[in-house]
Amino acid sequence: MTLSHSPEEDAQKxxxxxxxxxxxYNExxxxxxIIIGKxxxxxxxxxxxIHEDYGLTDDD
Incomplete structure (x- = not known):
């Protein structure tokens, strides 16, 4: 038995x-x-x- 899913269901998943x-990721x-601040x-x-010391960029 094959279950078919609509493209909308797959896109929603x-x-x-x-x-x-x-x-x-945001958490x-x-x-x-917070750790960097402390x-x-x-x-x-x-x-x-601290960012400079550890080679972190603004995107990190």
């Missing part, structure tokens, strides 16, 4: 998965920025300097 992955990025405070420097 793809979009839903993409949104979930973006949400997880991880936010957590990393590191900057501990080292008494700026977040920008």
């Amino acid at each position: 793809i979009v839903s998965r993409h949104i979930k992955l973006l949400h997880r 991880a990025k936010d957590a990393a920025q 590191l900057a405070v501990q080292k008494k420097t700026t977040i920008r300097q």
Whole structure:
């Protein structure tokens, strides 16, 4: 028995998965920025300097 799916159902699944992955990515990025901020405070420097020290770009 073969189950057929409409293109709309398949597209909706793809979009839903993409949104979930973006949400997880944003949570991880936010957590990393919090850690970088705390590191900057501990080292008494700026977040920008921490980014430079670790070779991070604005896109990271």
